[in-house]
Amino acid sequence: MTAHVEQLEFQAEARQLLDLLVHSVYSNKDSFLRELISNASDALDKLRLEALRNKDLDVDISDLHIEIEVNKDPRVLTVRDNGIGMTRAEVVDLIGTLAKSGTAELRRKLRESKNEAASEELIGQFGIGFYSTFIVADEVELLTRKAGESEATRWVSSGDGTYTIESVEDAPQGTSVTLRLKPEDREDHLHDYTADWKIRELVKKYSDFIAWPIRMQVERITPGQDGGKETITVETQTLNSMKALWAKPRDEVSDEEYKEFYKHIAHAWDDPLEIITMKGEGAFEYQALLFIPSQAPFDLFARDAKIGVQLYVKRVFIMGDCEELMPRYLRFVKGVVDAESMSLNVSREILQQDRQVTAIRRRLTKKVLSTIADMQSGRPEDYWTFWTAFGAVLKEGLMSDADNREQLLRVSSFASTYSDEELTTLPEYIERMKEGQEQIFYATGQSREQLLKSPHLEAFKVKGYEVLLLTDPVDEIWVGSVPEFDGKPLQSVAKGEVDLDSEDETSEAEREEQAKEFAELLAWLKETLSEYLSEVRLSGRLTESPACLITPTFGITPALARMYRASGQTVPVGKRILELNPQHPLVTGLQQAHKDRGDDPSLAQTAELLYGTALLAEGDLPEDPAKFAALLAERLVRIV
Known part of the structure; x- marks a missing residue:
């Protein structure tokens, strides 16, 4: 029995983007499965947490899992979970993700990307991993029922600009995504997604660390004895190890495993610049695995940009995007924090008042900043990549984090009149200060070119004083919060009085005249x-x-x-x-x-x-x- 069936069109930009996805072929088509498994894992996390919080929720959480089903004829691949599920409204909102994800900007960057790998990274960067299924499928069907509700929703699209959505009954709790795969390419056996070996390979490569069992039914052929007829049995296999990487010693985890885990939790396609492992002992016991990305997400400066750290308690997922564990100026950091003791029925209000969370946040912040400092001194190329992507965000901390302001100033880099190409640090600036110079001079503006032509810099250039050239919008704000560095006051070349002739014995008399x-x-x-x-x-x-x-x-x-x-x-x-x-x-x-x-x-x-x-x-x-x-x-x- 079905009811409330609608056929709708994607918005214009979303339709054009889907067309790009459907008619483009990427070298790493395999990644679509990672995206589906990551979404299923998130749904299971959310259900377990909701069951702990809501004792009236009538759901069975004794066997939460992900299931993969493969049919060779017809060519169909299904990924299903018995997690939290979605309502009809949430499904519609999911479809709207395309429009919310900077679609026009993504389309422009896809057109401009020079190679297939860059295109793949852009898809992950703009958070539309689910839609990568259209690269391998002629039609995608999503069937979902929210935990605790009776009505389910079916969404179907072939990526041609329209989709249907309808209410259905008698669907299992959770979500299943069914892909009607494109016709087989007989010359491309490496991308046969109906082959058991291929599915096992992809799960091992991308999703071995998922905390929930990923199961698949496979055929086992047993040869007959003494030339007798062979027997075929079907058994259910668990494809992943389910080991929490953050709980394992660093030397027992490969860089590849860390990279795939980062891509899973960050929904990213780039490799991390830095991997940070931490273990807190004593009064506050916790384990942390953090990553500094190599690329900035598209929504880094959006008002609703999320903190990228997930909170677990004794391996139980509590919440993603935990703002209480990381200051907003480090919102680009991704990772997991697993605490040993904390209420499982925790809310954001409780977190804001929790001494343990405050202590963990303080330690994580200092560790990230010290890691950036090590990168700055030991791996200048990686530091340059980091600063180019996240420098403007990091400087937001100069306004909000007085406790770490000194360290933030030390790991920051600035353009200056000293060099046309290289950035400078404040300690390097101080080393080059002229004899008798007591102030760190700076200028703020829209671009380096504009500042170098500014009248305010004329005497500074003539007399050989170095001036920092600050061109990020945040620079206009933080300079008002930072009075000095290492005992040297910061002085704008365009504010207050500046006397560059103070050492000239005759200048005072000349000025009076x-x-x-x-x-x-x-x-x-x-x-x-x-x-x-x-x-x-x-x-x-x-x-x-x-x-x-x-x-x-x-x-x-x-x-x-x-x-x-x-x-x-x-x-x-x-x-x-x-x-x-x-x-x-x-x-x-x-x-x-x-x-x-x-x-x-x-x-x-x-x-x-x-x-x-x-x-x-x-x-x-x-x-x-x-x-x-x-x-x-x-x-x-x-x-x-």
């Missing part, structure tokens, strides 16, 4: 531009440009204000400071013109243009671009 000479011009400019400026002063940081804008020492930079506004926060933007280059012809000419004809309205227009060009020089726009353009056009007319 210049201040008197330009006093009237400075006062007039401050009054004329009072809508925008809190102060106008002479600059010690300009050598080529006529003027630049400075944010007060404790003010909010325009870039930071834009970031806050983009996130929906309202922040007051204070007036800025205009600094003038007393050696520039435009400034000296404006000073003379003000002496000669201070009441000329055109001088006020020149002041507006001077202010507007200072904004443009730092990559910003005048408050009224149309007005600025009109003033500039009027002035150009006079010239031509």
Whole structure:
């Protein structure tokens, strides 16, 4: 008996993506089975946990397992589990995963990928492993019933842009995925998914460590005695060892086993950069197996990006994406933590208050950071790969983790004016500081190229001071939380006062004389531009440009204000400071013109243009671009 049957279409982008999957052939088609087994394992974990939490749930968890069934004629492969199952709404939501997984971006990267291996990695990276089944199957059927419910759901698609979904009765608890395999390629015996040996090979390679038994019925042929007729019996075999890798000594596990385990728990296709094993003894006993990936997932900067660490208690799965075990700035770390003592009926609220979880989190964080430091000092190529993928995320910890801020600063790398290609660390910067230099100078902006052209850097380059070039959006925020490193204050080249001539014995007298000479011009400019400026002063940081804008020492930079506004926060933007280059012809000419004809309205227009060009020089726009353009056009007319 069936009811409530619907035939639906995939969304446009999802349909195009399915077309790419169905009509593309990848060298490692085998991976689809790993994806199905991983999903089944997750369903079994969730059912056991739900049974422990919900005593009223009427389910049998005495024999949780995964079953693989193979039929040669017709060519059908089924992977089923007796796990948590799904409701109709959850199945529909699963289909929506394609649309949620950055489909357009994935399609673009698939087109741009240069080889088949890169394409495979992208499929795993975007979290659509289930849909890799269409690479080997002409039709996929999913039959599922949620534990504790009577109605089941069947979903069927051939990957042609449509699918059917219907409610059914009398289905077993759990989920089965049935693949009607593509016609046999008689020249490609290595990818015959109806062969028992092939299934055993794939389970051993990819899923040997799964905690649940993976079973398959196989035929056993026994030769007859004295030339008698052979007998064929069918027996059920368990294909995997079910050994928890995190509980085994490091020297008893191969790198390949660790890599496959990482790919299983992270739903990833890349190899990890680093494998971290830990064992805590004493008051808080636990075992941990962590991985630092080599590639960033597509949702690394998404608001709902998950922490990648799973929590077990005495081998019992408690929860995935356990935010309490790892700070958000280490959300790229994947792995498992298995504690010896903790309530199995644990909730996130309990975890947040648990002293043991807090202690484990602290130790895991320090271990990950020390591992990154070892990579930085001993394996610079791997460290560069890590920093390119995760550096911007790691720097988020500079704002939120005061306890580990010193270590975070040490393992961080930055572009600087010292080298066009190589990054530098803060200890290396300090080693190169000029004699008498007390501050670590930095500049923030959208790109290295923009910063190198900034007026703020002119005197620093001329006088040989190295400046850090910080171009990640997070840099605008964390620099406000980090006052110093190793006793050296951090100083923005675009904030507060910077005196690069302090060691010059005659500079103080010269500056006083210049201040008197330009006093009237400075006062007039401050009054004329009072809508925008809190102060106008002479600059010690300009050598080529006529003027630049400075944010007060404790003010909010325009870039930071834009970031806050983009996130929906309202922040007051204070007036800025205009600094003038007393050696520039435009400034000296404006000073003379003000002496000669201070009441000329055109001088006020020149002041507006001077202010507007200072904004443009730092990559910003005048408050009224149309007005600025009109003033500039009027002035150009006079010239031509």
